[in-house]
Amino acid sequence: MLTSTVCAAVSAAGLGIAALTAYRKRFLAATRIAAFALIPIGLVMTGVIDWVTSIVFKPTVWAGFGVLALSAGLFAISRLVERRRGIAGRKERRAAAGSGAPAVAPAASAPSLGPGRKAPKSTPAPSAGSAPKDDFSDIEAILKKHGI
Template identity: 65%
Template sequence: MIAETVCAAVSAAGLGIAAITAYRKRFLRATRIAAYSLVPLGLVMTGVVEWVADTAFSPTAWAGFGVLGAAWLLFMTTRAVERRRGVTGKERKAAKASRTEAIAPAASAPSLGQGVRPAARPAASPRAGGSGTSASDDFSDIEAILKKHGI
C-alpha cells in the first residue's frame, strides 16, 4: 500500500515538473519528463510494484535468489575449469597418438653459439637516402641491442 502511494506521488510530481518545463517552452524535454513520470504509475496499475514489494520481504524469495546464485556460480566454475584444461583427457590421448615426430627437430632450435663475423667490414657506400650508413651498420645496432638483453 505504501509503495503504491509513493509511486503515485512520484508520478504526480513528475507531471507537475513536466508542466512547468512545457510552460518554459521546452516541449521535447517536457514530453520526456512526462514519459518518465508515467512509468511508476503504470507499474502500480499492472501490479508489478505489489509483486516486487511481496518478493522483497519474502524469505522464500531470497532463498530462491540464493539458490539461483549458487547455480550460476557452479556453472561459471565449470566453464572456467573447461577453459583452463583446453581439451578433455580422451581428446588429449587421441592427439598424442596421432602426433608424428618432426623431420629435423634441431632445425627449428635457435642457435646458441656465437656467429662467425668477418674480420673487416667492407666500406660502406651511401644509400640513396643520403644517410651514409649501410645495411650492415643497421643490423649491428640491432644485434648489439639483442646481446644487451641476452637474446
C-alpha cells in the same frame, strides 16, 4: 500500500515539473517529462509494483536467487575444469601416440623431440663441391631436412 503512495507522489511531482516546463514554453520537454511521470502510477495501477515488492521483500525469493547463483557458479567451475583436463588429456594422448609412431621430422633438433628421445641419424647433406643433378636438388635437400 506504502509503495503505491510513493509512486503516486513521484508521479504528481513529475507532472508538476512538466507543468512548470510547459509554462516556460518548452512544450516538447514538458511532454517527455509528463510521459516519464506517468510511468510509476501506471505500474501501480497494473499491479506490477505489488509483484515487484512481493519479490524483493520475501526471503525465499532471495534464497532462490542464491541457489540459481550457486548453480551458475558450479556450472562455470565444471566447464573450467573440463577445459583444463581436456588440454592435459590431449597432451597425454599425443605422448602415447607419439611413442610408437615415427617422428614427423626425423632430422629435427633434440629439444623439439622432447625429453628422453634422441635424434635419429640423418642422411648427410650434399657437399657444396658436388655438382647438382638438376635445378631443384637444393630445394629437395631443404625439404628433406625439414621432413617434408
